Amino acid sequence: MKENSLLTEGDVNFAESRKNWYDIIDTRTKEWLDKDAEVFLHQSLSTPCLDVLASCEGIYLTDVSGKQYMDFHGNNVHQIGYRNAYVVDRLKQQMDILPFSPRRYTNIPSIAFAKKLTDLFPGNLKRVLFTPGGTSAIGIALKLARVITGKYKVVSLADSFHGASIDAIAAGGEEQFKRYMGPAVNETANIPQPTTYRNDGDEIEYANALETNLQSDSSIGAFIAETIRNTDVQIPSKAYWQRIRAICTQYNVLLILDEIPIAFGRTGKMFAFEHYGIEPDIVCLGKGLGAGIIPFAAIVCRDEYNIAKDVALGHYTHEKSPLGSVAALAMLEYIEQENIIAKVQSDEIFMRQHLLALKERYSIIGDVRGIGLLWGIELVTDRTTKTKAVKEAEIVMYNCLENGLSFKVSQGNVLQLCPPLIITRLQLQAAINIIENAIQKVCAPAA
Incomplete structure (x- = not known):
């Protein structure tokens, strides 16, 4: 089957950014990924795999090399954190x-x-x-x-x-x-x-x-x-x-x-x-x-x-x-x-304040929308036309992955943030900082 060169991260993972990712992971991880590719039936959205996990706890995933990711994806199963x-x-x-x-x-x-x-x-x-x-x-x-x-x-x-x-x-x-x-x-x-x-x-x-x-x-x-x-x-x-x-x-x-x-x-x-x-x-x-x-x-x-x-x-x-x-x-x-729902309602106020502030600082952010601890940051090349910043979204995502933050990109240009509901304010702030640093790779802050 012919690969579509226009496919982006989140489709079948043939994007250039995914290929470049494998240049920075260690040899042992590559060996495990190769073994995975040899035995599992390949399919859209999950092949080839990104990394090899060894453990998880709270808001974190840890891979076989010892690297930790704050998991803002989690396939939506991690409301109360991992290994609660x-x-x-x-x-x-x-x-x-x-x-x-x-x-x-x-x-x-x-x-x-x-x-x-x-x-x-x-x-x-x-x-x-x-x-x-x-x-x-x-x-x-x-x-x-x-x-x-x-x-x-x-x-x-x-x-x-x-x-x-x-x-x-x-x-x-x-x-x-x-x-x-x-x-x-x-x-x-x-x-x-x-x-x-x-x-x-x-x-x-x-x-x-x-x-x-x-x-x-x-x-x-x-x-x-x-x-x-x-x-x-x-x-x-x-x-x-x-x-x-x-x-x-x-x-x-x-x-x-x-x-x-x-x-x-x-x-x-x-x-x-x-x-x-x-x-x-x-x-x-x-x-x-x-x-x-x-x-x-x-x-x-x-x-x-x-x-x-x-x-x-x-x-x-x-x-x-x-x-x-x-x-x-x-x-x-x-x-x-643990009164988690009241916590989430408070976290929503925090997230809205800080993500809207990012939108004010960076023209690539066309929209910020969210409720509770479910948020989307929509990246655009032009706010008027709402042209999707697909390439830029991939660069941001992979930079965040390098720096220990995992999330998914939806519709080609929406950074979807879905952290465990047990996350602390310090951890939320750390994640926002990682996202801002990544956005600076594709868009300079307003003067």
Whole structure:
């Protein structure tokens, strides 16, 4: 297959900056990376690998050469940090008692966690189903929506991502996951993605695009979207989401919210939809649910949707995982005991102040947007045209990696910052300093 020379970091890692990275890593690391490339099937977004990790703790990753990275990426699993002692202790205790529970049986940890989780939700959102991963949670939600509504079509947002399985990519809108895949499992229409820097009038127009689709096609049973778009940090207005909720209610269409990467305090609320005064019909959860240790995910839905008793919605081997349930329950307890959500709300003020100050100093920063401890710094070559500074974003990212800060670049030019919620102010400031020093490599400060 011919490589596309225009592909950038974050696509298939063929960027020039990635090639240059291998010139600065040590020989032992290169040897391990070569062995990795020999045995694993290569795929977009993760091949070739960046480095070889040996350990992790708190906000840090440590590679085999002893280098530490502050992890502002973490695949969104690290809300309460790596190897959280409170969670690890609970898991060790459970390992000695009941590490696995076959289907046909339940277990006390899964019941206890299900009760704890549903108690956090409003209204009648009181039914759960667990899965080993977020993509599977999306699949269950889509299957349940068909059972509930008798309809099989879905509306989602353009360029959206809801998982990498066939059914999940069909429901999403991100083209790189659909390449070579042929006919979709779900028949899906895409409406425009709401963006932070549009005014409410534009966003309401985008919300009304959902109604236009529903008016023209009575086979649509569900609308699925991230409440806040994680990758490049797009934060819709309250008016947008309240209009979407009203449209779904009017047309008897299920509102499925994908909070797999952003729940559990990331946005300064336990769940992102709490910012909008709406109540979804189904919520998909995952990633941080397993506390960065156990693969674990879930859906939460209304009690009246408990109508699929003759359908195997999930039927996964690790469905009621005692270990996953213990990890998730410990994660929630830790967030509550350490008052993490209040901390994140305070950290948001700190981040906004310091990142907006960076924007004032450097013309390459076209936009800064964020909520809680989820932030995006959008780099542009021209603020008026919003031309993406793709090459510059890669230079910044690799300079930060050299200096011990890991994050991802989204949409080619957005530095996405997603640190563990346990991070200290001194660590946040250190990370901002690293970013500023890297930005100075591509843009001089204003006089």
